[in-house]
Amino acid sequence: MYPINLDLTGQACLVLGGGSVAERKVRRLLDEGAVVTVIAPALTPALQILAEEHQLSWQRRTYQPGDETTFFLIICATDDEAVSQAVSAAAKAQGKLLNVCDVPDLCNFTLPSIVRQGDLQLTISTNGKAPAFSRWLRKHLEQHFDERYGRWMAELAAIRKEGQALLATSRDRQAFWRQALTDDVMDLVENNEIDAASSLLRKRLAAWERKNHET
Secondary structure, three states, rough: OOOOOOOOOOOEEEEEEEHHHHHHHOOOOOOOOOOOEEEEEOOHHHHHHHOOOOOOOOEEEOOOOOOOOEEEEHHHHOOOHHHHHHHHHHEEEEEEEEOOOOOOOOOOOOOOOOEEEEOOOEEEEOOOHHHHHHHHHHHHHHHHHOHHHHHHHHHHHHHHHHHHEEEEHHHHHHHHHHHHOHHHHHHHHOOHHHHHHHHHHHHHHHHHHHHHOOO
């Protein structure tokens, strides 16, 4: 598998199925800004509310050949093996992105487990071989990468922007970050001393800029 991060903002995505699995997939697509259509005879109560609020489009029926044609990405979350097989063949023939839930052999991409804190996103994949282990690992990583890291990401983004203004070239900036973001800084983050970690990085940035200016 070749890992990528995919921008789904404004992209037309199709979910086949209206059960609990489909609900999880729909929520994740909506969180990423996708324009979601669901084709299913029935929906979970939560999906019905999303449809009534016009957060998704619902076509109340079963899959028909050709439904996938206009969509960028398709997720098949039904228990109907014949539908899964048909969608897989059609989507792949058209070069569509396709995930068939729990049937990796029918997919051309799989969905990793995700740990997210602000802009920090950790993804875990077993290439569809051991989803239970992915879930276990995600829970353990969530315990460690808690809200501290969301706050730290916001601080790093601000300091990076300051560095872009102070350091003239990308080579300078890369050299600074390689030497400045060290274990002692991250130890402060681990201890929830975000302000102290930020202050230390800013002192190093100022010292680096002075040194470059003098040379």
